[in-house]
Amino acid sequence: MLRTHKCGELRKAQVGETVTICGWVDSRRDHGGLVFVDLRDRYGKVQVVFDPSEGAEQHAAAGDVRNEDVLQVTGRVVARAPKDVNAKIPTGEIDIRSQKLVVLNKSRTVPFEPSTTNPPNEEFRLKYRFLDLRRPRLQELVLFRHRLTKLIRDYFDRDGFLEIETPMLGRSTPEGARDYLVPSRVHPGCFYALPQSPQIYKQILMVAGFDRYMQIARCFRDEDLRADRQPEFTQVDIEMAFVEREDILQTVDGLVKFLMREVRGEDFPLPLPRLTYREAMERYGSDKPDLRYGMELHDLGPLVQNCGFSVFKNTLAGGGRVRGLCAPQAAEKYSRRQIDDLTLFVKDFKAQGLAFFRVTEAGLDSPIAKFFTPEEQAAIKAEFQAQPGDVIFCVADKPSVTSAALGALRSRLGKELKLFDPNQMHFAWILDFPLFSWNEEEKRWDAEHHPFCNPVPEDVPFFETDPGQIRATSYDLVINGYEGASGSVRIHDPAVQQKVFDLLGIPAEQAEERFSFLLEALRYGAPPHAGIALGLDRWVMLFTGCDNIRDVIAFPKTQKASDLLSGAPSTVDARQLKELSIRVEEPPK
RNA sequence: GGCUCCGUAGCUCAGUCGGUUUAGAGCGCUGGCCUGUCACGCCAGAGGUCGCGGGUUCAAGUCCCGUCGGAGUCGCCA
Numbered sequence: 001m002l003r004t005h006k007c008g009e010l011r012k013a014q015v016g017e018t019v020t021i022c023g024w025v026d027s028r029r030d031h032g033g034l035v036f037v038d039l040r041d042r043y044g045k046v047q048v049v050f051d052p053s054e055g056a057e058q059h060a061a062a063g064d065v066r067n068e069d070v071l072q073v074t075g076r077v078v079a080r081a082p083k084d085v086n087a088k089i090p091t092g093e094i095d096i097r098s099q100k101l102v103v104l105n106k107s108r109t110v111p112f113e114p115s116t117t118n119p120p121n122e123e124f125r126l127k128y129r130f131l132d133l134r135r136p137r138l139q140e141l142v143l144f145r146h147r148l149t150k151l152i153r154d155y156f157d158r159d160g161f162l163e164i165e166t167p168m169l170g171r172s173t174p175e176g177a178r179d180y181l182v183p184s185r186v187h188p189g190c191f192y193a194l195p196q197s198p199q200i201y202k203q204i205l206m207v208a209g210f211d212r213y214m215q216i217a218r219c220f221r222d223e224d225l226r227a228d229r230q231p232e233f234t235q236v237d238i239e240m241a242f243v244e245r246e247d248i249l250q251t252v253d254g255l256v257k258f259l260m261r262e263v264r265g266e267d268f269p270l271p272l273p274r275l276t277y278r279e280a281m282e283r284y285g286s287d288k289p290d291l292r293y294g295m296e297l298h299d300l301g302p303l304v305q306n307c308g309f310s311v312f313k314n315t316l317a318g319g320g321r322v323r324g325l326c327a328p329q330a331a332e333k334y335s336r337r338q339i340d341d342l343t344l345f346v347k348d349f350k351a352q353g354l355a356f357f358r359v360t361e362a363g364l365d366s367p368i369a370k371f372f373t374p375e376e377q378a379a380i381k382a383e384f385q386a387q388p389g390d391v392i393f394c395v396a397d398k399p400s401v402t403s404a405a406l407g408a409l410r411s412r413l414g415k416e417l418k419l420f421d422p423n424q425m426h427f428a429w430i431l432d433f434p435l436f437s438w439n440e441e442e443k444r445w446d447a448e449h450h451p452f453c454n455p456v457p458e459d460v461p462f463f464e465t466d467p468g469q470i471r472a473t474s475y476d477l478v479i480n481g482y483e484g485a486s487g488s489v490r491i492h493d494p495a496v497q498q499k500v501f502d503l504l505g506i507p508a509e510q511a512e513e514r515f516s517f518l519l520e521a522l523r524y525g526a527p528p529h530a531g532i533a534l535g536l537d538r539w540v541m542l543f544t545g546c547d548n549i550r551d552v553i554a555f556p557k558t559q560k561a562s563d564l565l566s567g568a569p570s571t572v573d574a575r576q577l578k579e580l581s582i583r584v585e586e587p588p589k
Numbered sequence: 590g591g592c593u594c595c596g597u598a599g600c601u602c603a604g605u606c607g608g609u610u611u612a613g614a615g616c617g618c619u620g621g622c623c624u625g626u627c628a629c630g631c632c633a634g635a636g637g638u639c640g641c642g643g644g645u646u647c648a649a650g651u652c653c654c655g656u657c658g659g660a661g662u663c664g665c666c667a
Contacts, residue, residue, distance in 0.1 A: 033624030047627065067617085084625055092627085109618060112600050116616085117628080120600055123659045176667035196667085223666040224590095348592075348663055450667040504667095548660095559660065 002072055002104070008044020012093050014077040021046065021096065022104065024134065025069045026115050028062075035062040039071060039096075040115075042139050046091040048073050050098045058101040068107035068114070068131075074100040122550070126564040129555060141552050145540045148263065149216060152236055152536075155258050159251070161214040161238070166201035168194055168218070173514050175451065177221035180231070188581035194220035197533055199450065200518045202239040203490055206529040207521040211241035216536065225559045227548040228482060228538055232557075236539075238487070239531030245473055245489050248530050249274075249429060252477060252485060256427050263543060272477075274429040285323075285407025290481030291428050292420035295413065297323050297406050300394060303379045309371035311353070315396035323402040324355075324394035326384035327413045331358045331391050339391075345412065346395060351405035355394040359386040411481060420480075425542060428478050432456070435472040436503065444505050449474040451500050452518070453488040463499055475532070479542050487532025494522045 003022040010019065026040040035050040050062035054075075065071065075098040086092030112120050114134035119125060125132040132138055153163070172179045172193035179193035195201075197219050205213050217237045225231065240247060253270045260268040273291070280287055283296045300322045304312045312322050327334075334342070343354040357364035363377040372380070384392060395405045414420060435455050436445040447453065449472055455463075456471040463470065474488035491497045497519065501511040512519060540552040550556035557563050577584065 027627075027629095029626050029629050031624055031626065031629080032622065034626075035624095036626055036629085038627070049625080051624075081625085084627090086627055088627080095625095109599075111617095113617075115628095116600080118601055118616085121596090121659075123596095124600080126659090173667090177665085199667090221666060224664085226666090227661070229666070447667050453667090558658085560658085562658095564659095 006043040007039050007041045007046040008091065010046050010077060010091050010094055010096070012079060015079045015094060017077050018074065018099075019077055019096065020072060020074040021048075022070070022072045024107075024114075025065055025067050025071060027067065028065055030063060035059065035065075037062060037065060037071070037073075039073065040134075042143075044090060046094070046096060047086070048075065048096045048098050050101070054097055054099050058098050061101045061103065062098070065101075065103065066107065066109070068110045069103055070105040070107070072102040072104050073098050123558075123564065126550075126556070126558065129565045133554065138551070141540070141544055141546070142554060144544055145552055148259070148540055148543060149536065151259055151262050152255065152534075153214075153216070155255050156212075156214040156238070159212070161212040162210055163215055164205060164210060164213055165215065166195070166198040166205075166217065170195050170201075173200075175447075175514075177223050180220045180222050183580040183582055185580055196221050197235060198237050199452065200515070202237060202531060203452065203518060203526075203529065204521045206239055206241040206490075207524065207526045209241075211527070211529075213237075213239045213531075217533075222561075225557070225561065228541065230537065230549055230553060230556055231561045233549070234536040236534035236536050237531070238533065239529060241527040241529040243528070243530050245431075245475065245530060248487060248489075248532050249475060252532060252534075259543075260425070272427045272429055274431055276432040277430055277434065278432065280430050281403050281407075285403040285405075285410060286481075287430055287433070288476065288478045288481055288483050289407070290411060290414055290420065290426070291478070292424050292426045292480060293414050295325050295327065295410055295419060297325050297403075297410070298383050300324050300380060300383065303383060304372070304376060307372050307376050309355075309368055311355075312394075312396050320397055321399045321402050322394060322396040323406055324380075324384075324392050325406055325410055325413075326359075326386050327391045327393065327417060328387070328419070329389045330413065330417060331389045333417065334391060342393070342409065342412075346405040346409055349405040349408050350401045351395045351397055353395075354405075354409075355396070357392040357394075359388055359390040359392060361388050364392070422545060424480075426480055427484070430476045430478055431474075432471045433474045433476070434468060435459075435470040435474075435500075436467050438468060445503050447500070447504060448472060449486070449488050451504060451506075452490050452497070454491045454496065455500075460496070460499075463503060467503055473530070477532075477534075479538070482538050482542065483535070484538055484542070485532050485534040487530065489528070489530040492522060492526040492528050494519060497522060 003020050005014070005019045005021055007021050007023045021039060023039040023041040026038040026045050029036040033052065037048045037050065038045045039048050050059045052059040073096060075096040078095050078097050080093055080095055110131055111128055112124070112131060114131055119135065133142065169182060169192035172181065172191060177196050179196065181191040181193055184190045184192060198215060198217050202213055215237045217235050218232055219235050220232050222231060253272050256272060257268045257270055260266045277287055280289055285297050301316055304322055305316050307313060315322060339356055346354045355368055357366040357369065357380065359381060363369070363374060364372065364380065369377065380392060386392060393409060395402045397405070434448050435453060437448050439446045445467055454473045456473055459470040472488060474486070476483055477485035491500065498508070501508070537549045537552055541549050544552060546552055555563065555565060562568065
């Protein structure tokens with residue numbers, strides 16, 4: 001070992017001991033006579049004093065030391081005089097008086113200091129990720145991720161779950177997200193796909209009798225990125241046999257309670273709240289509402305069906321809806337111009353427009369208020385129990401558009417009006433999703449969750465009459481407006497599986513070709529089973545209060561899926577391509 | 590693929606409404622001084638294809654078009 005102690009662990013208790021420590025130069029203060037160096041490792045930093053009276057050589061060498069050089073220092077731990085104590089750091093009551101200095105490695109001048117209080121832009125941080133990761137904040141996030149992952153493993157281990165690895169090189173299935181493909185050398189023209197999730201394998205593990213499975217699984221989806229989406233990400237993948245929906249919900253409820261206690265010391269009440277999909281869409285306009293605040297959507301149809309405002313009246317007459325929400329005390333924060341911005345915002349969600357009313361003592365103040373009788377105004381005000389200073393926003397449109405537009409508006413206003421405590425974590429289940437959704441462009445039914453999701457048994461008759469009515473035995477766990485986990489009871493009956501494929505328009509022979517290994521497995525005694533997958537990156541992000549997923553991933557990719565540190569993706573040698581029987585059609589410029 | 594924002598010294602930024610001169614500051618860097626600093630201090634200094642390309646103009650960091658890169662978002666994400 002090159003060290004006897006870590007920099008950050010030294011305290012008054014070690015005073016008098018001679019120690020050897022290693023670390024990076026966090027900063028150097030050269031007083032000509034005395035030289036002070038803050039030496040940093042991942043446990044913290046400690047001040048080393050280089051005094052000429054302890055040896056001319058080590059003192060002179062300290063004068064040549066620069067930031068981020070790697071040092072090994074042997075010296076005595078001494079207590080600081082009371083006036084010299086630095087209360088800002090845990091090691092501030094002691095110094096290391098150097099007796100020997102070894103420069104283990106010089107550093108080039110770093111493009112930015114890990115100790116900076118004002119980190120550079122993200123592009124630069126990603127290019128020099130090894131320096132960025134030296135920053136205390138990032139070290140803290142990496143450490144927390146380790147801890148959370150370990151707690152999750154412990155929780156499932158204690159409950160008898162087995163961690164089983166599944167292949168990374170699998171078979172491409174055209175449904176779902178775009179696959180990342182890996183060419184096969186020994187099978188020219190054939191490709192593996194990296195897993196979008198271990199879905200099929202974990203179901204097969206159930207058939208194989210491993211009735212409690214979990215895996216911290218890396219997954220890959222070649223879709224466009226977001227603040228909470230990376231092309232490769234980590235799922236806590238769970239599957240259980242001989243269980244019902246309720247068992248999965250309770251298992252995850254227990255995990256949440258366990259984590260909230262271990263991480264935050266909070267006694268989290270169970271069960272977690274549950275809402276149906278229909279209820280979520282009706283009250284919040286979203287299937288993943290942020291439930292840290294209210295500001296619910298209200299149906300204004302009955303109140304305005306006879307009003308003088310033709311937009312509302314005509315929309316209602318045409319089968320549309322008029323819905324709205326009441327933004328508390330927004331009148332002063334939103335000028336006319338800012339409301340125009342909100343109007344543009346809801347147009348992104350296909351809304352034709354955004355009506356608004358400023359709530360006053362007397363009634364409603366708005367360019368369109370004149371179209372509403374005093375009674376109608378009073379009714380709208382009463383519907384929201386609106387207070388003077390509030391602003392009521394309304395969208396009149398197709399039902400789905402009112403949800404999408406108002407759901408997005410609610411989310412935006414919630415942030416802008418700071419309607420929630422950023423430290424709070426709110427978990428809720430969304431249940432009874434539709435099993436299928438109608439794809440208007442392609443004129444066909446799509447699986448809302450995935451094609452292996454079991455329908456709610458009493459809805460099975462709807463297969464013949466109204467597939468849109470079929471509820472799925474699926475469930476999402478929503479955390480602060482993010483989809484934190486998603487799962488379902490699976491189909492274990494080949495006949496039901498066949499019904500689903502039929503409705504999705506996947507011909508029997510095609511289903512057989514794509515999923516034969518699953519379908520075959522289901523025919524050999526598949527137990528009823530259900531599962532769920534947690535988005536580990538998002539959980540870490542939410543627990544740590546980060547606003548993007550990249551900060552909790554050691555080596556993340558940019559929005560264009562590049563790794564700025566390594567330069568991936570890159571072109572490859574012609575020889576490699578030839579070996580793989582691949583010809584690139586249009587070589588990059 | 591669409592929309593929006595950003596790109597000036599190694600880094601963080603200023604550079605105005607309204608186009609012009611030698612493009613500035615702080616941090617960092619280099620040299621010197623300094624024995625109790627911890628955002629050390631003091632003195633001196635170096636450092637710029639204003640992302641890139643084109644256009645408008647007597648004149649472009651500034652205006653216009655394109656492009657590259659980064660971010661947010663819609664589509665997409667069974």
